[in-house]
Amino acid sequence: MATVTRVMHCPPERVLSVLADGWTYATWVVGTSRIRAVEPGWPAVGSRIDHSVGVWPALLDDDTTVLSWDPQRGIEVQARGWPVGEARIRIDVRPRPDGGSDVRMIEDAVRGPGTLVPRPVRTALLVPRNTETLHRLALLAEGGAR
Helix, strand or coil: CEEEEEEECCCHHHHHHHHHCHHHHHHHCCCEEEEEEECCCCCCCCCEEEEEEEECCEEEEEEEEEEEEECCCEEEEEEEECCCEEEEEEEEEEECCCCCEEEEEEEEEEECHHHHCCHHHHHHHHHHHHHHHHHHHHHHHHHHHC
16 A cells, blocks of 8 residues: 655644545646536435546546545545556545644555555555645645635
């Protein structure tokens, strides 16, 4: 599993509010090009975001489904990105004594051809991507805290 952490200089509520807004997903998730639809219940368990990955005109349409949501702790989703496969992603948000947040993102392939890639190689590919993803998430959450 690829695990990335980041200190964010805003309260957990700001980070969680970005996670709860499905329309921001393409802004902070590296590789997502656009959002086609967000189910009205997002981020309720079972709700879905329809998104596209890639660069126009080579876009692939797929979706991400919520597996668990705790409005005080974080979210777990299963993201589809076929033909590569599917990944399970968990984002945990914890308060810091200084009023900021510790954010941890854990991701791994769970279905499809991506699972055939050796775990060390998957991790080596996912860590830089997810480092940038948390950087973008921080920009949104911290910007909203000002």
